[in-house]
Amino acid sequence: MELNIIDLTKKFGKFTAVNHLNVTMTNGVYGLLGVNGAGKTTLMRMICTLLGPTSGTITCDGKDIMSMGENYRKKLGYLPQDFGFYPEFTVQDYLLYIAAIKGLRPVVAKKRVNDLISGVGLSKAANKKMRKLSGGMKRRAGIAQAMLNDPAVLVLDEPTAGLDPNERIRFRNLISELAENRLVLLSTHIVSDIEYIANEILLMREGELVHRGTAAQLIASMKESVWKCYAQKKDVSHFMKNYKISNMKSEPDGVELRIISNERPAMDAVPEEANLEDVFLYYFGEKVSDTNGAI
Amino acid sequence: MVRFEIKKIFGKRINKLVLVLLFVIVLIGSFLAIRDVRCYQEDGSVRSGVAAISQLKKLKNKWRGAVTEDVIKKVVQENQLSRDSETIKLARQQSFDDIREMINAGFSPAEGYDYYTADQISPEKAAKLYEQRIEKLKEELSAGNEEGNYTNKEKEFLIHQYESLKTPLYYEYAEGWKALLDSQYLPTLMIITIVMIGFLVSGIFSDEFQYKTDSVFFSSRLGRSRAIVSKIAAGFLAITVVYWSVMLLFSAIILCVVGFGGAGCMIQTGLGNWESFYNITYLQDWLLTMFGGYAGNLFILSFAMLISVKSRSTVLTVTVPFVLSCAPMFLGRVQILTKIMNFFPDMLLRISKFLDVLLVCEVGGNVIGVYPFLIVLYFLLSLAIIPVLYCGYRRAEVK
Numbered sequence A: 001m002e003l004n005i006i007d008l009t010k011k012f013g014k015f016t017a018v019n020h021l022n023v024t025m026t027n028g029v030y031g032l033l034g035v036n037g038a039g040k041t042t043l044m045r046m047i048c049t050l051l052g053p054t055s056g057t058i059t060c061d062g063k064d065i066m067s068m069g070e071n072y073r074k075k076l077g078y079l080p081q082d083f084g085f086y087p088e089f090t091v092q093d094y095l096l097y098i099a100a101i102k103g104l105r106p107v108v109a110k111k112r113v114n115d116l117i118s119g120v121g122l123s124k125a126a127n128k129k130m131r132k133l134s135g136g137m138k139r140r141a142g143i144a145q146a147m148l149n150d151p152a153v154l155v156l157d158e159p160t161a162g163l164d165p166n167e168r169i170r171f172r173n174l175i176s177e178l179a180e181n182r183l184v185l186l187s188t189h190i191v192s193d194i195e196y197i198a199n200e201i202l203l204m205r206e207g208e209l210v211h212r213g214t215a216a217q218l219i220a221s222m223k224e225s226v227w228k229c230y231a232q233k234k235d236v237s238h239f240m241k242n243y244k245i246s247n248m249k250s251e252p253d254g255v256e257l258r259i260i261s262n263e264r265p266a267m268d269a270v271p272e273e274a275n276l277e278d279v280f281l282y283y284f285g286e287k288v289s290d291t292n293g294a295i
Numbered sequence B: 001m002v003r004f005e006i007k008k009i010f011g012k013r014i015n016k017l018v019l020v021l022l023f024v025i026v027l028i029g030s031f032l033a034i035r036d037v038r039c040y041q042e043d044g045s046v047r048s049g050v051a052a053i054s055q056l057k058k059l060k061n062k063w064r065g066a067v068t069e070d071v072i073k074k075v076v077q078e079n080q081l082s083r084d085s086e087t088i089k090l091a092r093q094q095s096f097d098d099i100r101e102m103i104n105a106g107f108s109p110a111e112g113y114d115y116y117t118a119d120q121i122s123p124e125k126a127a128k129l130y131e132q133r134i135e136k137l138k139e140e141l142s143a144g145n146e147e148g149n150y151t152n153k154e155k156e157f158l159i160h161q162y163e164s165l166k167t168p169l170y171y172e173y174a175e176g177w178k179a180l181l182d183s184q185y186l187p188t189l190m191i192i193t194i195v196m197i198g199f200l201v202s203g204i205f206s207d208e209f210q211y212k213t214d215s216v217f218f219s220s221r222l223g224r225s226r227a228i229v230s231k232i233a234a235g236f237l238a239i240t241v242v243y244w245s246v247m248l249l250f251s252a253i254i255l256c257v258v259g260f261g262g263a264g265c266m267i268q269t270g271l272g273n274w275e276s277f278y279n280i281t282y283l284q285d286w287l288l289t290m291f292g293g294y295a296g297n298l299f300i301l302s303f304a305m306l307i308s309v310k311s312r313s314t315v316l317t318v319t320v321p322f323v324l325s326c327a328p329m330f331l332g333r334v335q336i337l338t339k340i341m342n343f344f345p346d347m348l349l350r351i352s353k354f355l356d357v358l359l360v361c362e363v364g365g366n367v368i369g370v371y372p373f374l375i376v377l378y379f380l381l382s383l384a385i386i387p388v389l390y391c392g393y394r395r396a397e398v399k
């Protein structure tokens, strides 16, 4: 199973959402990380054959996915970012319907649906109408739907968005369990999620792939260092203007700042071990400069 | 898969409401149509509806049989004999009213129908009723003042149709069929039905986008093939089942109450269709009307589904059946359009009301009545829309 993205470009009018992107993926969990509007969803839609590329191709084991049609889609599971459902269907009906359009035979479908309903912890809600489910339960139904055909390529667009911390952790575990023996591509801007489950992280900015690697590799790739220092409240705006601030914590006698910078930002600053949050900021963060300096 | 599509359609609350509403409308419509059956009493009162039916049946069936020259003479004599007051006359005339109206229609001057024609005509002249029908047509055709000018071929066709009507006509009580087919209720019900079915099918294609279920749908294995076929099947199934249920229920109620009698009478036995060139019985009239309505429904609604695919808007789709079945009525007032308007699909929804209009067309060198042509045409067009629907949806992108 190898998914090859070759020189992929998608334009909406004059706007380029995905820009000459190249990447090869095999089995494993890939975390797609990028700010809002980076082009993550657009890329995923193309991988799911929902959008045709403006130029470039995506191949699956060497064959163009657009011309593979059904043969490719039968390997595909997709949880969209704005996951929609049929309001009047019960969870069970919904899953049986999706199983049908995924081409599962009715007998197989029935068993698979029941397994997945208990697998994602929806047993109690199986006969509830979809519109009556909570956000977290809907996402679970979404995951179950994507897993129906036991896909070799599982695409999850912000699967943990809008979930409370507890639910997010449970969801993370669920995804890790499902990740064996397939290619999972998931997007998020919650760094801790990706750190926890992804084997490999793809950093995307303005439609381009700016970096890829494991969390450790990405951290190592940082050319600036991370510093911790304390400052008075009145000095914070000065720091924000001149440095990338990765974290800020109020202390009784001032503010603790986590700063990414080449040189030591202050006399009392001490070097810190970098983490993935810092990497995110290093690649995507901007100095606040003149927009607003106040907290 | 079709099962789920059907479930999607009838799960929507608005669609459940539509079904209930349609059922109530059928009941009201048939009640009104039955109530229009009237029987005038000699004391001046009027019985209507169920109370009138058996009395009227008895009266009218006195004249059951072939309407020969002798019968016509007898009707004229009896009609002119009664020198009673208007109310009593009205009551007595009822038994031969249909035949009296045939005479009125036949001998009224070209300028227009005159209700009192039968009161003044001589029995001998009236006896030539059937010849007069053909003569009158010939006169009108040569005067060239009939709406739309006919080619010679068309004139020949019309005259031939008139001449091949087998006379004398057989007559019997047929109020059930007349209440069903010669009233305004049926075309109105057809329009209401098509608008209501419009609600049912409007969401089949566009709801996937509105619910944002399109991503999962189109990325599924059969989402760009069999799943679309099952959507189309569900649409046609809904149209077919609902249309025929409504029409059969409406027909059954009226015919059961007012009577099935007269199914074999020619439609010319009465005022409504005396001038019709369709030599068919009431039963055939019913079949023609029903299948015409079905073809109209199929075409207009599959066109609506096409709009649903292209526009991705359920709301816009709902308006399509309304526009296509009602707008031509208003457009019809524009003179230059009238000829073309006769070929619009909305004509199929009012066949029984317009059977007496001399609408013909020439197809492959043969002149035929417009309705059989339209039925075949729009049935084929509906079939032709299917692949367009399929391909349009298959290529949809999720943006």
Ligand SMILES: Nc1ncnc2c1ncn2[C@@H]1O[C@H](COP(=O)(O)OP(=O)(O)OP(=O)(O)O)[C@@H](O)[C@H]1O
Pocket (backbone or CB within 6 Å): A012, A015, A016, A017, A034, A035, A036, A037, A038, A039, A040, A041, A042, A043, A081, A189, B399
């Ligand atoms: N159908 C469209 N028409 C025009 N522009 C679009 C369309 N879809 C996306 N875009 C633009 O393409 C860019 C990338 O959008 P995309 O949804 O892929 O970003 P994303 O990385 O998924 O963002 P988010 O984290 O907010 O989900 C955005 O600037 C967006 O405005």
Ligand SMILES: [Mg+2]
Pocket (backbone or CB within 6 Å): A040, A041, A042, A081, A157
């Ligand atoms: Mg997105």
